[in-house]
Every structure is written in C-alpha cells, then in structure tokens.
Amino acid sequence: MCLAIPALVTQLLPDKMARISLDGVMKTISVMLVENVAPGDYVIVHVGHALAKIDQVEAAHTLALLAEAAALGEAAVAERRA
Amino acid sequence: MKYVNEYRDGALARDIAAAIAAEVRPDRTYAFMEFCGGHTHAISRYGVEDLLPANLRMIHGPGCPVCVLPVGRIDDAILLARRPGVTLCTYADLMRVPASKSASLLKAKADGADIRMIYSPLDAVRIAEAEPDRQVVFFAIGFETTTPPTAVALKTAEAKGLTNFSVFCNHVLTPVAMRAILDTPPAQGEPPIAIEGFVGPAHVSTIIGMEPYREFAENDRKPVVIAGFEPLDVMQAILMLVRQVNEQRSEVENQYIRAVTQAGNATAQAICEEYFEIRENFEWRGLGVLAASALKLRDKYARFDAEQRFAVTTVHADDNPACECGSILRGQKKPAECKLFGTVCTPETPMGSCMVSSEGACAAHWAYGRFREHQARSATSLLPVS
Numbered sequence: 001m002c003l004a005i006p007a008l009v010t011q012l013l014p015d016k017m018a019r020i021s022l023d024g025v026m027k028t029i030s031v032m033l034v035e036n037v038a039p040g041d042y043v044i045v046h047v048g049h050a051l052a053k054i055d056q057v058e059a060a061h062t063l064a065l066l067a068e069a070a071a072l073g074e075a076a077v078a079e080r081r082a
Numbered sequence: 083m084k085y086v087n088e089y090r091d092g093a094l095a096r097d098i099a100a101a102i103a104a105e106v107r108p109d110r111t112y113a114f115m116e117f118c119g120g121h122t123h124a125i126s127r128y129g130v131e132d133l134l135p136a137n138l139r140m141i142h143g144p145g146c147p148v149c150v151l152p153v154g155r156i157d158d159a160i161l162l163a164r165r166p167g168v169t170l171c172t173y174a175d176l177m178r179v180p181a182s183k184s185a186s187l188l189k190a191k192a193d194g195a196d197i198r199m200i201y202s203p204l205d206a207v208r209i210a211e212a213e214p215d216r217q218v219v220f221f222a223i224g225f226e227t228t229t230p231p232t233a234v235a236l237k238t239a240e241a242k243g244l245t246n247f248s249v250f251c252n253h254v255l256t257p258v259a260m261r262a263i264l265d266t267p268p269a270q271g272e273p274p275i276a277i278e279g280f281v282g283p284a285h286v287s288t289i290i291g292m293e294p295y296r297e298f299a300e301n302d303r304k305p306v307v308i309a310g311f312e313p314l315d316v317m318q319a320i321l322m323l324v325r326q327v328n329e330q331r332s333e334v335e336n337q338y339i340r341a342v343t344q345a346g347n348a349t350a351q352a353i354c355e356e357y358f359e360i361r362e363n364f365e366w367r368g369l370g371v372l373a374a375s376a377l378k379l380r381d382k383y384a385r386f387d388a389e390q391r392f393a394v395t396t397v398h399a400d401d402n403p404a405c406e407c408g409s410i411l412r413g414q415k416k417p418a419e420c421k422l423f424g425t426v427c428t429p430e431t432p433m434g435s436c437m438v439s440s441e442g443a444c445a446a447h448w449a450y451g452r453f454r455e456h457q458a459r460s461a462t463s464l465l466p467v468s
Binding site: 002003004005006008022023029030032033034035042044046047048049051052053054055056058059061062063065066067069070071072073074076077 | 083084085086088089094096097098099100101102103104118119120123145147173201202203204205224225227228230231234237283284285286288289311314315318321337339340341342347349350353441
C-alpha cells in the first residue's frame, strides 16, 4: 500500500498536475503535495501523487555508503579466508 | 529503472551481508521489527533473510493497511456499496479481503453492487464529476503515506463544488501502532517478543519526517532506522541497527536520505491538518481498539464524510477463529505457524487479510519464503561459514 516508485517529471501541466515517465511509460499525476517540482526532477509516486522529490546528492551519498559497507564485508571475508 | 536497480545489486548485497556477519557479536542474538509491509515484501522477495546471520532475526510488523483494517469496516463498505445510487471507489487491494459471512467487495460487485477499482483518489473525484446522479464514496485506507492524496481529492472535490462525493475514512497512524507493539502485553499463551529496534517506514517518513519516532529511541531505548524499500536499503538499515545495539546507542537514524528529511513534507502535513482530525478510537486487526490511532474528517467538512452522510455505525465482527492474522500482525507468530496457511488459505482463496495484500506477511511467505525454507534444508548458506 505504501509502495511508491521513483519517476522522472517530463512536463508540468495546469492545476498542479505533471507528466511523468516510468522508464518510458508515461503517466499523468498530481504534484500538489510537493513544492517547486520541475521537469528533470525525480519524484516518488504513490497512488497518482508525487510525495517527495528524490535528492540526487543524497542518493549518490547512499550508494557511496553502501560501497563502503560492502568493502568492509569483503575485507572481513578475505581476513577469514587468510 | 533509475533509483531502483542500483539498490538491488546482488553482489553488493552479499558484501553487505558479510559486513553484517562480521559486526554481529556471536555471543548474543538480535531481533528487529520491520514495521512496514513494504519491507516485509522486500525481505521475502530478495531473500534478505537468507543473507543474515543465524543470530539475527527479523520480525514482521503490522504496517500493512489492508491487513490491519478490521472486518467490521469491510462490512460497512459492502453495506455502503449495496445502497441504491451509491458507487464505491476502492483500491484494488481491498476487493478480496474477507468480510463477515464469507462476503467480500468482489462478491458484492458480482452481485451487482457498483464498485470500481481506482488507482488514484482523484479518479473517484472524476467519476463523481462525470456521473452527478451517483453518490460516489471513496473507501480511503492507508497510513500517513496515503492520507495526503485523500486530502488532495477532498480539496479538488471542494474546489469543483461537488455534492455527490464523500470519503469513508480509515486512515491510521504509524507511531501509535509502534507504541502498541511495544506496550501491549502478549496474548495468553503467546511468548513476549523482545524487539531491540525498528526498521522504520520509508514513505510514511517522507511525509511525517523523523521526529515522531524519537520517543521510541529516547524513552524506550529502541533504535529506529528509517529505510527505503529496496533490498540494499533494508540491509544497510540492518547494519546500522546492529551498530547501534553494539555501541549501546538508541537513536533515530535515516538510511533513506534520498527521500526523507528531518521535518518531512510540510505541504502534505498542512493539507492533512486542514481536512482531518484525530479519531477518538479505532479498531485494528491484531492490535485491538487503540485510542487516537486514526483520522476522521473535521466537522467543517462533514458534508464529505460518508460515515455521516450515510449514518454508518460500525459493528465489531470477529475474524475467522482459526486465522492467525492477529498474532502475525503483532509479530508473535510466523505465517507457517498458522494451520490454515497454504491449505485452506491461499492468495486465491484468502481466509485472512495477511494473505490478501501483497505486503501481507502471509502473502509474502506464500510467494517467496516457503520455497526458500524448503531449499534451506538441503542447500548450504550463501555466506562463507566462519
């Protein structure tokens, strides 16, 4: 129920609506709940509404943290094998 | 798909699993609850449980709105749908939830009731606008994630001056349910559950932010790590929880930084505040009647309130007595421990709500977990043996 998917905003429409692309599948959603949405933004879409913008800097930061944790894991495995 | 695929990388998942395995202390156990059905689904679908060390247990929580909605409210929706002139709009998840006397919305529709499955609450507004002779009722359910879209529908209906649109409001509140999980003593004959921390909600938190979870970290000493719904998000959150427990910290941390902020979505909070207020009491399947745990429409919007317009008086109805949904929602039983699981109760013929919603613990175990259990008996773990 709370599942939501990231989608690319391609065009703003009147009445706080927007066209989005889900890997090429186009849909019209409401962006009334998120301030300052612009084409090129990624938003999290739930039951036809954008709920939040994806922060591209924080997304990259998360991937960096994941890589860091993975490196620790790899090192632990290597140590155990040695 | 951008912002999805990179958080599903299997090789990375194995390395993070190795990091978790390296950091858990062998002399103790860990038990964390993933509150949301979305996390339960990810854990089952991607086999996250198989990647975790044996002394770390994930307990499924009640964060599945279809699962926690009590039978009495489904009965109400069916009665509403059967009224002449009423069109009931609902999310598809609710269609097959068993109601009293083996009824369901799906069966009511087959019997001729005008029930329509919608994707967005705005679809219900559009139907009301296109069919002014029908009384269109939107069957609104969901946690804080799903409440703002209902508020947008109300605002839109108000702006359009619609007089044939109303909302049957069943929106519920996450922190109250987390509190109930921690404070409710186990039912007779059930063992107490020792939860040491929560994997906190992903999309609920995009709306409410981090502050509402502080009481659990500060007063109950239960760490909360808000996590996204992709498998690597969940694994990173588990690693963060293990670190908090090992370092005897209990803080609210945010793994889902790409979408969740400290304060949440102020625009969404404001529109919900405009249309809804706290309901005195609301019944949850598995958790019983909880005070201040749900929302209703404010008095000034009574004209949009289906409960007032159609004088709905909810009557409590019992679950099928053999169904273990209640214990499963409290984290006290696993799906396979229910004697109906996989025999009488399957996704095709569900006896309980946990088998209906794809986020339900039983549906997740049916779709993915049961195969792994079978394999686990013969296969060796993916993890290097220490």
